[in-house]
Amino acid sequence: MDHPKEAPHADVSAVAALDEPTRRRLYDHVVRQPGPVSRDEAAAALGLALRTAAFHLERLADESLLDVVYERRSGRTGPGAGRPAKLYKRSTKQVTVSLPERNYELAGRLLAQALEESEDTGEPVRTVLHRKAHELGTWLAGQDHTGVFDLLERYGFEPRHDGEVIVLGNCLFHALAREHTQTVCGMNLHLLRGVLHGLDEDRLQACLAPAPGRCCVRLEPAS
Structure with missing residues (x-):
């Protein structure tokens, strides 16, 4: 009988990162939104301190579970438009343990x-x-x-x-x-x-x- 291959270390690490309850709540929140989410939005939605939300979002990005994008929310461009906001969305990477879930x-x-x-x-x-x-x-x-x-x-x-x-x-x-x-x-x-x-x-x-x-x-x- 063939034995299943071991999951790559990066995928195991990514899944392990979701074992922390607050981090998992943040991941679930971000992937359910129709567009990228800012730190402020995620913190407000889950009732978290901004610093806590930022820490866990960065960890999710480090594990390639979330992608980071930069967008100007004001709609303005050019001088005086301000710095683009750092936003998070579901990563394009598919983890072998199946996130998102497939059946x-x-x-x-x-x-x-x-x-x-x-x-x-x-x-x-x-x-x-x-x-x-x-x-x-x-x-x-x-x-x-x-x-x-x-x-x-x-x-x-x-x-x-x-x-x-x-x-x-x-x-x-x-x-x-x-x-x-x-x-x-x-x-x-x-x-x-x-x-x-x-x-x-x-x-x-x-x-x-x-x-x-x-x-x-x-x-x-x-x-």
């Missing part, structure tokens, strides 16, 4: 089940896949008796509110969705519809709304 095993299981049942019954594979995904979403909802936002957060979708809409900042099937968009996004759509069904959440509906840097599905107020 390719889940996708593989659903696709395999759909293929096998289709071969046995003659029903179209895509139809079976959508039904299996919906059933799984309903089952997940039955295991978690919290609200839809907390459930999505627990399973790594990184939800955030955008007005009355819930946007999902992370796609659990990112690489597959890029190469097999129609199949994987359709599966994800029915998975999330199953979640809403399982929670008896009739105030929201799952809709396809592809956009760069986020999940192809978002939850909108029901018509």
Whole structure:
């Protein structure tokens, strides 16, 4: 039997850096924002001293978990515009322990089940896949008796509110969705519809709304 390779030291160090509770809260806050975050904004959002927030944000940047960018928040340029603000955002580096979270095993299981049942019954594979995904979403909802936002957060979708809409900042099937968009996004759509069904959440509906840097599905107020 093949043994899994050891994670590179840099990745282990990066994950270890998140073991500190305040640092993890800061990381989670930054990656859930639609744009880069300043030290002042992060400190205010989490009720931290500015010095504490700055220390932990720098540690996250040192571990390549966050990228540092500089932008002028005033919108002015040229002399007198002031120094650009130091901002933090999610790093472009992907850690091998999967931050952001991916779940390719889940996708593989659903696709395999759909293929096998289709071969046995003659029903179209895509139809079976959508039904299996919906059933799984309903089952997940039955295991978690919290609200839809907390459930999505627990399973790594990184939800955030955008007005009355819930946007999902992370796609659990990112690489597959890029190469097999129609199949994987359709599966994800029915998975999330199953979640809403399982929670008896009739105030929201799952809709396809592809956009760069986020999940192809978002939850909108029901018509």
